Amino acid sequence: MPHSLFLDPFQEPSAASDANASGPNASGSEGPSDAIEVVSGEVVDSVAASERADRAVAVATPLDLVDAVGAFLEDTHLWWPRDLKATERDGHVFFAEGQLTEEGIEGQIHRWGTVQDATDAALELDWFGREPAGPGAAAAAVPGAVPAAAQGSRVVLSWSAGASGGAELSARGTGSAPWREEWTALLGAFARFTGGHALSAPGDEEQS
Secondary structure: HHHHHHOOOOOOOHHOOOOOOOOOOOOOOOOOOOOOOOOOOOOOOOOOOOOOOEEEEEEEEEEOOOHHHHHHHHHHHOOOHHHHOOOHHHHHHHEEEEEEEOOOOOOOOOEEEEEEEEOOOOEEEEEOOOOOOOOOOOOOOOOOOOOOOOOOOEEEEEEEEEEEEEEEEEEEEEEEEHHHHHHHHHHHHHHHOOOEEEEEEOOOHOOO
């Protein structure tokens, strides 16, 4: 699998904000990028983290692998469910500078996650989720301010070619944040956006 599969998901926010088309291939990429930006910090081996995870959610999409990854990373603002916004229903969600960020129309900034590792087939995130730190806290109201979660999770996103064509995307996580509920909703929205469907992930049936 080519290293360029990620199609430069960490573009500048201004570049991410000007995509107004309405389809999985709407971003009109000028070509794949070999640069994968990872925020400095502790890097945990993706395979090991995935094996430690006790829960998983997964979806299948009819898009081929490259298009599926491109739609997930570049068209995040198109498929992200409005009911799972941290700022407001019209908030803009995008990958930029090693972060998964949401910007509200009034300038509020919410950090959903930080990229800690990236490989050809996986993306590893420190996942903070929708709820900011502290009781009664709200998303940051000052542009540029980033709320931090008191307790986060490590989520490993993996993609592969589907057994019968198309592609499959799964999320496994560890930690105390409610990552599984959020990623069930997120992957479900991505599957609907691309004409796909949910899958049962290995080991999921064993969990209560």
